[in-house]
Amino acid sequence: xxxxxxxxxxxxxxxxxxxxxxxxxxxxxxxxxxxxxxxxxxxxxxxxxxxxxxxxxxxxxxxxxxxxxxxxxxxxxxxxxxxxxxxxxxxxxxxxxxxxxxxxxxxxxxxxxxxxxxxxxxxxxxxxxxxxxxxxxxxxxxxxxxxxxxxxxxxxxxxxxxxxxxxxxxxxxxxxxxxxxxxxxxxxxxxxxxxxxxxxxxxxxxxxxxxxxxxxxxxxxxxxxxxxxxxxxxx
Numbered sequence: 683x684x685x686x687x688x689x690x691x692x693x694x695x696x697x698x699x700x701x702x703x704x705x706x707x708x709x710x711x712x713x714x715x716x717x718x719x720x721x722x723x724x725x726x727x728x729x730x731x732x733x734x735x736x737x738x739x740x741x742x743x744x745x746x747x748x749x750x751x752x753x754x755x756x757x758x759x760x761x762x763x764x765x766x767x768x769x770x771x772x773x774x775x776x777x778x779x780x781x782x783x784x785x786x787x788x789x790x791x792x793x794x795x796x797x798x799x800x801x802x803x804x805x806x807x808x809x810x811x812x813x814x815x816x817x818x819x820x821x822x823x824x825x826x827x828x829x830x831x832x833x834x835x836x837x838x839x840x841x842x843x844x845x846x847x848x849x850x851x852x853x854x855x856x857x858x859x860x861x862x863x864x865x866x867x868x869x870x871x872x873x874x875x876x877x878x879x880x881x882x883x884x885x886x887x888x889x890x891x892x893x894x895x896x897x898x899x900x901x902x903x904x905x906x907x908x909x910x911x912x913x914x915x916x917x
Contacts, residue, residue, distance in 0.1 A: 683889070683890045683894055683895065683896055683897060683916075683917040684727040684728055684875070684895060684896030684897070684917070685725070685726055685727050685728075685896070685897065685899065685910055685913045685914055685917050686726065686727060686728045686729065686730045686759075686875065686896050686897065686898050686899065687721040687726050687729060687730070687898075687899045687900075687903055687910065688729075688730045688731075688732060688877075688898050688899065688900045688903075689714055689717055689718060689721075689729060689730070689731045689732070689750070690732045690734055690900070691714060691731065691732065691733055691734060691735070691743040691746060691747070691762075692704070692707065692734040692735055692743075693735065693741070694712070694714070694743060694746055695709050695710075695711065695712050695714070696709070696710045696711040696712075696713075696714050696717050696904075697709050697710065697734070698710065698853050698900055698901045698904060699734070699852070699853055700852075700853040700854065701849060701850060701852055701853055701854065702820065702821040702849055702852055702853070704734070704738060706853075708901075708904075710904045714743075714746050714749075714750060715746075715749050715750050715753050718731075718750045718753065718754050719753060719754060721903075721910065722754045722755070722756050724909070724910040724911060725910050725911060725914050726756060726910050727756065727757070727896070727917075728756060728757040728758065728759060728778070728896070729750075729754070729756065729757075729758045729759070730758075730759055730761065730781075730845075730875075730877075730898055731747055731750065731758060731759070731760050731761065731762075731777075732760075732761045732762040733747065733760070733761070733762035733763055734762060735762075735763075736762045736763025736764075737761075737762040737763045737820040738763075738820045739763065739820070742763070744773075747760060747773075747776075747777075748776060751776050751777060757778040757779070758777050758778055758779075759777060759778060759779035759780070759781055759806055760773050760777045760779070760780055760781065761780075761781030761783070761806075761808060761845070762781075764780055764781065764782055764783075764785065765784055765785045765788075767792055767795075767796070770782065770785075770796060771796075771799070771800075774800055774804060778804075779803075779804055779805070779806050779843070780800070780804065780805060780806065781806040781807075781808050781845055782796070782805060782806070782807060782808060783807075783808035783809075783810060783818060784818040784819050784820075786807050786808070786836070787816060787818050787825060787827065787832070788818070790839075793839070794839065797839065797840055797841065802840055802841055802842050802843065803842070803843065805841065805843065806843040806844065806845050806875070807833075807836050807841050807843065807844050807845070808844075808845045808847070809829055809832055809833060809836075809844055809845065809846055809847075809866075810847045810849055811829045811846075811847070811848060811849065811862070812824070812848070812849050812850055813848075813850070814828060814829045814830070814862060815827065815828065815829070816828070816829060816832055817849060821849045829846075829862060829865075829866070830862075830865055830866065830869070833866055833869055833872065834869065837869060837870070837871060837872065842871050842872060842873055843873050843875075843895075844866065844872055844873065844874045844875065845874075845875045845877055845898075846862065846863060846866050846874050846875065846876055846877060847877040847878045848862060848878050848879065849878070851878035851879030852877070852878040852879070852900075853878075853900065853901050854878075854879055854901075855879065855880070855881035855901055855902055855905075855907065856879050856881070857879050857880075857881060857885055857888075858876055858878065858879045858880055858885050858888065858889055858897075859878065859879065860888055860889070860892060863876050863889065863892045863894060864892045867892050867893045867894060868893075872895075873895035873896075874894050874895055875894065875895055875896040875897065875898060876889045876892075876894045876896070876897045876898065877897075877898035877900075878898070878900075880897060880898070880899060880900065880902050880908070881902050881907055881908075882902065882907055882908055883908060883912050883913070883916065885902075886908070886913050886916055886917075887916055890916055890917065897913070899913065
């Protein structure tokens with residue numbers, strides 16, 4: 683199982699939000715490049731970089747993301763506001779994987795086109811949900827689409843990589859959503875990264891037991907509740 687620290691960027695700072703609410707943010711660093719190098723040195727398998735300003739449609743941190751990618755050598759997946767074909771292709775050139783959420787649900791034809799040009803291993807479908815219902819547009823809008831139904835549809839299209847976040851757990855350290863994680867991992871040919879709610883080493887063990895491909899470490903890592911070294915021993 684891959685151990686994947688998250689670097690969430692807002693206004694050039696490394697932050698964590700509570701349940702995705704920009705009004706409830708904690709700033710952890712003014713130096714994202716330094717943080718990325720730290721997590722790499724601590725043994726991270728991959729970095730998950732999120733441009734929250736792009737997600738919310740209020741700006742971009744792409745220049746900082748490029749600086750991070752220049753300074754580290756471990757794989758990086760980039761997420762947040764990737765809703766435009768040219769931007770996705772540009773980010774795909776400099777990163778290992780692109781994470782697509784809102785666009786995946788709003789423009790299936792473009793998604794199929796991206797699959798042909800980039801390949802399934804390069805694209806991660808972000809299936810963000812609240813109690814099993816998909817949410818999009820920075821978690822602001824409910825869709826009425828059921829989580830498992832959506833994953834099955836993407837599998838039929840040829841996708842295999844998924845980022846699973848229960849929004850109600852994100853940034854809470856209340857423990858991961860193991861029920862939906864298990865259902866998702868049990869689907870054939872899915873590589874699921876679990877995100878949201880991780881608070882301690884037991885949570886990571888629980889996620890691993892559900893056969894997750896990877897786990898995102900966010901607030902618990904920044905609050906020193908867990909270390910990458912500890913997590914790696916389990917993975």
